[in-house]
Amino acid sequence: MKTIGFIGLGIMGNAMATNLQKAGYQLVVYNRTKEKASQLVAQGAELVDSPAMVAEKVNTLFTMLSTPEAVEETAWGPNGFAEILKKDALWVDCSTVNPSFSRHMSFMAKSHNLRFMDAPVAGSKAPAENAELIFLVGGSQVDLDEVRPMLEVMGKKILHMGDNGKGAALKMVFNYCLGMSMVAFSEAISLGKSLGLDEKRIVDIISGSPVMAPNVALKKDKILNSEYSPEFPLKWLHKDMHLATLTGYQQNVPLPAGNVVKELYQMAKAGGHGNDDFSAIFGFMQKLSGQ
């Protein structure tokens, strides 16, 4: 079966690559911290020393990195893959980046005779492990058809939103909503607790109610136990809120509520919660209330 490159083996990337491997794909992988590849290697993946060395061996390359800066460095920096990939190879970037960056990557790729697809995912650790991600795709129909079998072993749904950048755009909208919902929940519960309502009871009632995003309920145990081990680190959600408001600036769209919410994550990050799960904003805001 086909050999695929996979760069970026964090929580998400590891789970996604594992599903590709289980489906029979042969993987060539790279990660800055090599230890994270150990399980994949044990199952037969080839671990190489640089993004460029991945590029030498594949015609289809997935990246799953944490920031636009990391994507740029990995693609175009020293020992980057972009100048090594063969003509007409397909680079599928699953990283959560801003749409203007994604369009820039597309432009750069095309000017180097590469094909590009933005395919960030909705879903965090568990859906990644269970192949239940939703792919939000920007790119051509032909390219999508080519990688569809691979996406289908990692996810349960593919939303093709249009040309390059539109997958990244929808992902940004998703994470924007997620960031807003968790802050709305945090403030609402602080308010309720201050009025004598039982914390566990209102966390249950509100998180299961139609006025709250269902995804918030996934964090109930973390919240009630004040146990914020990272599934989706706060610093990355903060970065996403930052990129969304940056995009608002570029597109001339006012986002007053989102900008304030972004600053609340900023406070939590400056307060030392950047590596906690993003639901730690709940605990941080309770503390701000003296609760």
Add this chain to the structure above:
Amino acid sequence: MKTIGFIGLGIMGNAMATNLQKAGYQLVVYNRTKEKASQLVAQGAELVDSPAMVAEKVNTLFTMLSTPEAVEETAWGPNGFAEILKKDALWVDCSTVNPSFSRHMSFMAKSHNLRFMDAPVAGSKAPAENAELIFLVGGSQVDLDEVRPMLEVMGKKILHMGDNGKGAALKMVFNYCLGMSMVAFSEAISLGKSLGLDEKRIVDIISGSPVMAPNVALKKDKILNSEYSPEFPLKWLHKDMHLATLTGYQQNVPLPAGNVVKELYQMAKAGGHGNDDFSAIFGFMQKLSGQ
């Protein structure tokens, strides 16, 4: 069957009183605008000229009014019901008010030898008509047991949250979440549209996704058709956000995001949308973006 008083026959009150009537209760009703009682009267309700005249005829009185000021005036103002109700009568206030006001009403009622229950509802027009409201109750177990049969013909669920004021507290938390969600949605969709995503498609995707409060989906048609006839008028949601932030002040709880969201509804209200459905904040914010 028992005779019940019902004061406040707006969109919600009318639907609730109608369900009591259908279940066989005899109603004595009052509304400032008498025309709104016509259907109830046609079905056998007695319409009287003042809150006080309702009070003369019943031992159980429901109120469903739009603001704390309206509740206070109806209860304690000229021709108010509170000084006329018989000793030990039970006043059930279903209005959405702030908890400190509700506790104040409770205090006043008790000092006049009346029983009081705060029982605001979750749910808007359709759930009210279909007897699918959720009652959020603050009051004694005994009083709740007494009116349970009545609540059950108007709603599908009763959440007893504790003593007086705690029903009002939970209702405030609910509407806070609702107000936040609709603004989060409005900003997110503005952002997505500005990036070239198709409006109808992302309204569908986001409103049905786990990062958005399900209740937002109820407003999809209004949003896509820019048709904002009121189910829950924006001015009342704005009032609820105001009362929530006022409560934040009283309880020493910072609500930075909620205060900004409140001001967005304030802008929409100052811009002439107070009597539109609260989902008109969507259209207002699109306009702010020049979309």
Add this chain to the structure above:
Amino acid sequence: MKTIGFIGLGIMGNAMATNLQKAGYQLVVYNRTKEKASQLVAQGAELVDSPAMVAEKVNTLFTMLSTPEAVEETAWGPNGFAEILKKDALWVDCSTVNPSFSRHMSFMAKSHNLRFMDAPVAGSKAPAENAELIFLVGGSQVDLDEVRPMLEVMGKKILHMGDNGKGAALKMVFNYCLGMSMVAFSEAISLGKSLGLDEKRIVDIISGSPVMAPNVALKKDKILNSEYSPEFPLKWLHKDMHLATLTGYQQNVPLPAGNVVKELYQMAKAGGHGNDDFSAIFGFMQKLSGQ
């Protein structure tokens, strides 16, 4: 010379009453905490046990209290002065309250055949001691002419803004600007410090520059020494921001920036800085930045 009543002997009230006394007026004073009157008593003031007892002895009464609730209680509560004052007596309220409250006090006073004037002051401790306050007056020209000699021994300037409530209105506008300026300063300096600029130098440059309210410079020493003993306690400035935003709600005026600034003072207050000088918001926000 004339006998004058003075109720409320905090930092400001004490200094103001002292100036009246120095000018030869005979004072009858009341304060909840009696010790605060000791200096005035030593100089000849008569200290009595209740607001009502002040009212028995004077036809001109000044109040300088910290909140609308305190004014209401002192005037109309048990042993309040309002029902005791002689017909046509003049009550001059120097407290910082919201305009709608001030108009309500005016209405109440007139319905009890009293005259009312709102005369809050611009200026804090030092201007109060040096008789350099600015009186912001709402009331009739005749009443103002009557008390002008007294105001002139306490202040250096009188701004007659119109009828009752308009003095309170201008005071609210002043404190709004003050609250906003101190937060703007705090954020600006945090930003500058994070970029390696020397704290003392930029505090000097910015506080003395035409882009910053001159009053901020009065707090330079406190800020540079992190010494926040109260001249104007943070909790009262927070109250003023709260009353201003409440007024925004009543008057249908959006105040998005002010509402966020209010919440920053709220955070500082919930964080234990309510009794510090309001410039403690500077230290609080540095801490939020991890500086």
Add this chain to the structure above:
Amino acid sequence: MKTIGFIGLGIMGNAMATNLQKAGYQLVVYNRTKEKASQLVAQGAELVDSPAMVAEKVNTLFTMLSTPEAVEETAWGPNGFAEILKKDALWVDCSTVNPSFSRHMSFMAKSHNLRFMDAPVAGSKAPAENAELIFLVGGSQVDLDEVRPMLEVMGKKILHMGDNGKGAALKMVFNYCLGMSMVAFSEAISLGKSLGLDEKRIVDIISGSPVMAPNVALKKDKILNSEYSPEFPLKWLHKDMHLATLTGYQQNVPLPAGNVVKELYQMAKAGGHGNDDFSAIFGFMQKLSGQ
């Protein structure tokens, strides 16, 4: 006398170059819109066709451009000056840019054997014309001594803040304060007017008071006449607020109030006021209030 290059002849650049010319310096100038150079040319300046052509003729080059993007393009883009300037030439960038960009320019310049100084100015049109600017300088003492005579014919004061980027840092702090002050003023006056205070009178009182930045008073006539011809266009102040909040993100500093204020300028810009003077935020916010 020495020949100096000057690129960027907008409102500010034109006034600054004119003062250099008056002092006897021979100028070689470039501007994208050539017409703006006509007065300088009439007085003896040489107008050339590209930044590169300026670079061929001078060893000291001033730039006064509107955005980081414009600076980057002019220096390093096609026909840019940076690769043409002689070794050891001194580039003085007076543009208002973010500090990280300024440090990046410094890095790029040094790696091309050029000297760099960031020297943005405090002051707008009138101070520029009257040689009353304040230069905020980041760079070496030696370089500053070299250009001091030139800066002194354009300004009245030089603040040397440290090495490259620190002049830009202070400028950002200045404009941040300016942007905050104008919004604070706008909200405060809206509030006052809604309470019946006379607009002209409170604009006078507040803008001249110690709770408001003195620079706001410079805009009094514009505000009272609703005449917003640009001295400092709103879109550039909005850009500065954007760069400041972007810097907050980079430096891990929460700026909750500034982010909301930024969004208010964003609304005004999306509403068509980008090319008006930034004080048009006043008129925009009055309109938001329905005033």
